[in-house]
Amino acid sequence: MTRPFRAPACAAIFVTIGLAIAMAAAGPAAPAPQALPPALDTLLKQIKGADTGQLAVSEEDGRFLRVMVAAGRIRHALEIGSASGYSAIWIGLGLRDTGGHLTTIEYDPIRARQAADNVRKAGLADIVQVVHGDAFLEIPKLAGTFDFAFLDAWKRDYKRFFDMVYPRLDRGGLFLAHNVVNKRNEMGDFLNALDRAPNLLTAIVTPSGEGISVSYKK
Numbered sequence: 001m002t003r004p005f006r007a008p009a010c011a012a013i014f015v016t017i018g019l020a021i022a023m024a025a026a027g028p029a030a031p032a033p034q035a036l037p038p039a040l041d042t043l044l045k046q047i048k049g050a051d052t053g054q055l056a057v058s059e060e061d062g063r064f065l066r067v068m069v070a071a072g073r074i075r076h077a078l079e080i081g082s083a084s085g086y087s088a089i090w091i092g093l094g095l096r097d098t099g100g101h102l103t104t105i106e107y108d109p110i111r112a113r114q115a116a117d118n119v120r121k122a123g124l125a126d127i128v129q130v131v132h133g134d135a136f137l138e139i140p141k142l143a144g145t146f147d148f149a150f151l152d153a154w155k156r157d158y159k160r161f162f163d164m165v166y167p168r169l170d171r172g173g174l175f176l177a178h179n180v181v182n183k184r185n186e187m188g189d190f191l192n193a194l195d196r197a198p199n200l201l202t203a204i205v206t207p208s209g210e211g212i213s214v215s216y217k218k
């Protein structure tokens with residue numbers, strides 16, 4: 001007499017065990033992010049959808065920038081590398097709570113125009129100023145100091161931008177740089193400079209996988 005074929009029952013048990021292990025390894029599901037006003041949510045999704053070069057920061061990184069700006073009571077912010085204005089909008093949302101202002105610099109003329117349009121559509125034109133030009137030439141033309149800088153230009157230039165901005169960063173100010181995890185091999189000199197800078201406390205955070213350095217000037 002032949003024995004009954006039991007493979008389906010065994011397979012079901014293995015699948016169930018496998019799923020249980022996978023769910024335990026993944027941990028509990030992350031809570032849903034805080035909702036934005038629908039029009040703003042739509043605009044941010046449109047910017048992301050049009051960002052074929054994947055230049056913009058992730059949504060998680062954008063939310064993190066907003067909280068840093070608001071919690072740091074930031075008043076004079078600088079961004080190097082606006083692209084189409086995605087991160088500038090998140091920073092601008094934080095500045096709306098603090099009464100501060102952002103200057104964001106972009107040298108690609110088409111992206112600079114898109115950034116200015118998107119900032120206007122977000123209702124942040126009075127808070128965020130988009131400057132079209134090479135940040136190496138435009139930063140020296142800006143008056144005053146900064147209490148927040150977000151660096152998101154080409155990675156090979158990070159050290160030079162840090163050298164340019166650090167002397168103009170207020171005590172108590174924050175210097176943030178993007179992609180310090182996924183592109184760390186392209187910016188070794190910059191990461192060494194963060195380590196060596198006197199009076200700078202740095203932590204690396206990863207709201208998404210790309211990594212942001214957060215440096216506090218004591």
Ligand SMILES: C[S@@+](CC[C@H](N)C(=O)[O-])C[C@H]1O[C@@H](n2cnc3c(N)ncnc32)[C@H](O)[C@@H]1O
Pocket residue numbers: 055056057080081082083084085086087088105106107108111133134135136152153154
């Ligand atoms: C990674 S994208 C910025 C993304 C943007 N921060 C966002 O999250 O929406 C880098 C941008 O920096 C700009 N860029 C690179 N070097 C620059 C420079 N020296 N001056 C101004 N913009 C620069 C590039 O044209 C590009 O649009």
